Amino acid sequence: MTDTIRFILNGKLCEISGLPPTMTLLQYLRGPAGLCGTKEGCAEGDCGACTVMVARLEKDGSAPYRSINACIALLPSLDGRQIVTVEHLRNVAAGALHPVQQAMVECHASQCGFCTPGFVMALTNELNNNPQADDTAIHDAISGNLCRCTGYRPILEAARRAKDMPRVDIPADAAALASIARTKMFSYEMPAGKFFAPVTPDELADVLAQYPDAYMLSGGTDVGLWVTKFHMDLPVIVYTGNIAALRGVTDVDGNLEIGAAATYSEAFAALAKRGAGMEDLLRRIGSLHIRNAGTVGGNIANGSPIGDGPPPLIALQAEIILRSQKGTRSLALEKYFIAYKKQDRQPGEFIEKIIVPKRAENTLFATYKVSKRFDQDISAVCAGFALDMDGGVIRAARLCYGGMAATPKRAAAAEAALVGKPWTREALADAAAAMDKDFTPLSDMRASAAYRQSVAKNLLKRFFIETTMPEVKTGVYRHAG
Numbered sequence: 272m273t274d275t276i277r278f279i280l281n282g283k284l285c286e287i288s289g290l291p292p293t294m295t296l297l298q299y300l301r302g303p304a305g306l307c308g309t310k311e312g313c314a315e316g317d318c319g320a321c322t323v324m325v326a327r328l329e330k331d332g333s334a335p336y337r338s339i340n341a342c343i344a345l346l347p348s349l350d351g352r353q354i355v356t357v358e359h360l361r362n363v364a365a366g367a368l369h370p371v372q373q374a375m376v377e378c379h380a381s382q383c384g385f386c387t388p389g390f391v392m393a394l395t396n397e398l399n400n401n402p403q404a405d406d407t408a409i410h411d412a413i414s415g416n417l418c419r420c421t422g423y424r425p426i427l428e429a430a431r432r433a434k435d436m437p438r439v440d441i442p443a444d445a446a447a448l449a450s451i452a453r454t455k456m457f458s459y460e461m462p463a464g465k466f467f468a469p470v471t472p473d474e475l476a477d478v479l480a481q482y483p484d485a486y487m488l489s490g491g492t493d494v495g496l497w498v499t500k501f502h503m504d505l506p507v508i509v510y511t512g513n514i515a516a517l518r519g520v521t522d523v524d525g526n527l528e529i530g531a532a533a534t535y536s537e538a539f540a541a542l543a544k545r546g547a548g549m550e551d552l553l554r555r556i557g558s559l560h561i562r563n564a565g566t567v568g569g570n571i572a573n574g575s576p577i578g579d580g581p582p583p584l585i586a587l588q589a590e591i592i593l594r595s596q597k598g599t600r601s602l603a604l605e606k607y608f609i610a611y612k613k614q615d616r617q618p619g620e621f622i623e624k625i626i627v628p629k630r631a632e633n634t635l636f637a638t639y640k641v642s643k644r645f646d647q648d649i650s651a652v653c654a655g656f657a658l659d660m661d662g663g664v665i666r667a668a669r670l671c672y673g674g675m676a677a678t679p680k681r682a683a684a685a686e687a688a689l690v691g692k693p694w695t696r697e698a699l700a701d702a703a704a705a706m707d708k709d710f711t712p713l714s715d716m717r718a719s720a721a722y723r724q725s726v727a728k729n730l731l732k733r734f735f736i737e738t739t740m741p742e743v744k745t746g747v748y749r750h751a752g
């Protein structure tokens with residue numbers, strides 16, 4: 272017996288069956304639902320033309336809306352959610368334009384109009400949650416929206432103007448969400464494939480034991496693209512996003528425990544406190560829409576050599592807990608990455624949580640990302656540095672890089688050149704020279720090998736300057752600490 276997919280779309284309950292589990296929300300909206308206001312630009316989470324608002328019922332009874340990219344959200348993962356598309360704005364504004372739409376008109380913030388529904392939804396979502404959003408918050412809200420004709424100034428002006436207009440709130444319906452919440456695993460089984468959404472870690476372990484070749488799905492910001500870009504068949508999908516126990520972010524005696532299914536947005540505040548550069552780095556992972564869906568666990572599990580989570584987490588000595596029906600085991604995060612696309616995960620196992628230990632007071636730490644664009648761009652090089660100091664001498668060094676090898680990788684020779692020495696220009700020069708033995712980076716569309724090698728050394732130099740010469744201003748945003 273299969274369940275039907277249930278969600279509230281623009282205020283109405285929808286019950287869906289008979290559609291393939293890999294259909295995206297965008298395909299559903301523009302197809303069976305006949306709601307063509309939400310646009311398809313890239314179908315890979317990059318342009319924001321497909322932005323919609325989605326709320327889910329949280330443990331505390333709240334149901335905040337988040338902006339997401341409908342183009343890479345698989346339809347059954349929306350089971351139990353409330354969705355608002357651009358068509359609904361005239362309903363909440365009693366037939367008039369929503370203030371954001373009105374301000375877009377007044378500020379001439381639309382030309383061809385293709386991007387406009389996406390910008391409207393991103394800004395509506397932001398102002399709905401944060402009516403006094405400042406320019407930084409507005410910038411973040413539209414960090415995943417591209418406009419090719421208008422330019423961004425009129426859109427920013429529209430956002431500022433909308434703040435001063437009478438408010439039109441879009442509250443989520445927590446009671447309706449409670450009425451469609453699942454208390455046991457959601458199973459959607461169609462001829463085209465099966466989709467399971469367990470609600471406890473035990474159920475997840477059981478279903479993975481039954482289907483060891485299943486594809487795990489968390490935020491879908493990688494998996495969604497396997498469907499829309501690579502046209503992969505995913506016969507069995509197991510979704511982690513409904514397991515409350517996997518979404519928690521807790522401080523246990525100073526150690527930060529991040530459930531693998533916590534999104535970057537959910538883990539943001541706690542992670543940002545972990546050290547210099549973390550907040551800047553987190554703000555540069557994808558866009559706000561990507562961070563509202565993408566999880567810390569998915570970022571590690573995909574094993575990408577250019578994922579932004581692993582370098583700082585390895586420098587901070589994070590460990591991961593892997594779980595299956597057979598039990599749990601813990602692993603230093605750096606040991607999880609064996610080779611390109613090869614990770615230490617057995618069939619039936621899943622990442623349950625990531626533990627970031629309390630940082631010692633005498634540890635110097637910083638993390639950096641270098642990419643061509645500030646927002647929504649994959650790193651050319653990402654680095655996380657930690658030096659454990661003992662009376663001015665480096666007792667231990669962890670210098671971890673992304674983008675420099677086939678996996679996130681520590682610079683072992685450079686680290687060895689630092690240990691036992693004072694943190695001086697000479698030690699820095701020795702470490703930079705040793706780094707040539709650590710890496711033979713690739714040239715690709717993001718950066719040449721020579722550029723990567725040079726950036727890796729220069730980031731260490733920046734770390735030295737920021738930790739030894741606080742009076743020197745190295746970046747627009749901050750100093751290390």
Ligand SMILES: Cc1cc2nc3c(=O)[nH]c(=O)nc-3n(C[C@H](O)[C@H](O)[C@H](O)COP(=O)(O)OP(=O)(O)OC[C@H]3O[C@@H](n4cnc5c(N)ncnc54)[C@H](O)[C@@H]3O)c2cc1C
Nearest residue numbers: 316489490491492493494557565566569570572578579622
């Ligand atoms: C437009 C765009 C921009 C992006 N920008 C960045 C960026 O700036 N920096 C960056 O690092 N990444 C970026 N990404 C990649 C992606 O968003 C992140 O890697 C994200 O954290 C993946 O998490 P997810 O939950 O969406 O993973 P999913 O797509 O759900 O899954 C990713 C992989 O992990 C597996 N998996 C998921 N959860 C678990 C689990 N609990 N246990 C075991 N396996 C699991 C899945 O089977 C899959 O193989 C971007 C992606 C897009 C589309």
Ligand code: FES
Nearest residue numbers: 312313318319342
């Ligand atoms: S269509 Fe481009 S982000 Fe979805």
Ligand code: FES
Nearest residue numbers: 382383384418419
């Ligand atoms: S108005 Fe044409 S893409 Fe933005």
